[in-house]
Amino acid sequence: MGRKKLTEERTTEILDAFARCMVKYGLDTSLDQVAEEAGMTRSIIRHYIGNREEVVNVLIERITADFLAELQTEAAQIPQEQMIAATLDYLFDDEAGYDNTDKLIFDVMMTAQDRYLQAKQTLIGMFEELITMFADDLEFAYPQADKTHCRDVAYSVLGLAMSHESLQGLGMNKRYHATARTNAETLIRTLEFSG
């Protein structure tokens, strides 16, 4: 007997609310703010997840997992020969109405304190996975190219996209929109002469 567990639903609601708060207030969002955003009390957060540190760790785990899962689902529907172009569209298309939330949270967490070490480890794992995915695509597109070279290009293109995203988020001149992508393409083209 007993009652049906709402753990999964509540956890999702809490983490979604936390994510929305992170966008507004950064990492120094109080659990009370999160609770209000989620339409519940802080006690419920405590009940379902735990203390602040645990909430943050669970949040990062979840959004990195969701992010990667969605990415892989989308990737699965794109023919390999269009993969590079599609990836660049995704990384550099600032006009697109996609949700920046995840990336913003990743940004915030990258400079987080040691208190959230577990979350930071999770982030590292995600970046490594992203690099691997993109490097694999590059290997497919440039089969003759050196694999290390592919990975290096993947690392740099992702870095370029990250910094571009950050600078745009900061509010810098939009004049650099085309720039970042063009330069990413330049780096990729070096693979033509590799290996």
Next chain:
Amino acid sequence: MGRKKLTEERTTEILDAFARCMVKYGLDTSLDQVAEEAGMTRSIIRHYIGNREEVVNVLIERITADFLAELQTEAAQIPQEQMIAATLDYLFDDEAGYDNTDKLIFDVMMTAQDRYLQAKQTLIGMFEELITMFADDLEFAYPQADKTHCRDVAYSVLGLAMSHESLQGLGMNKRYHATARTNAETLIRTLEFSG
């Protein structure tokens, strides 16, 4: 009559302490922590600078100004024909013992809330200045190259350095040390065939 003003010294001590705290705790450092780090009371901070927001804004103003000033001093001692190489050394030499503090603080502030809008504006100004400086060097080194192209390359190389720095700070594999710089050089080399 009256007493000699210590405003400048005290302000410096406070901001230095704040900077050290930022490295340890990020932006959510309390003024009490700063005061303790500086060996004074919070009331003194209030007396010399003001409330939290003002302290942060002044901190960012000062370190961006110092950072740019030092950079320009160093640059003035380097012959123009070595400037590009020296800049790359500076941007990508992770082994060098230079002080990461400033860059870490810039990183933290990039995702700060709107409360610190003034500080963020200061950051934007600094980045624009950095891009301009580097673009000028590139123009000198590649006089035939298109000026817009120079600026685009400057933007991307700085972005590459920023993201590399962030990822290393996060704790990623050091295997990418050479990567970022090599790819930056690739982008710069495109200027040879420009214009």
Next chain:
DNA sequence: ATAAAAATTGTCATACTTGACAATCTATCG
């Protein structure tokens, strides 16, 4: 219906953060 399981609410104590201001001390100039 009723008992168990789980959800939800409410409350308390504690500690932290900040802003404001009063009170005191100290160096300097005339």
Next chain:
DNA sequence: CGATAGATTGTCAAGTATGACAATTTTTAT
């Protein structure tokens, strides 16, 4: 010296954050 500008310290009040737990309500299985 002694007046005064300014440094320094101390304290108070208000607001916020967190952790813990007791009390209550709702759902579900039997």
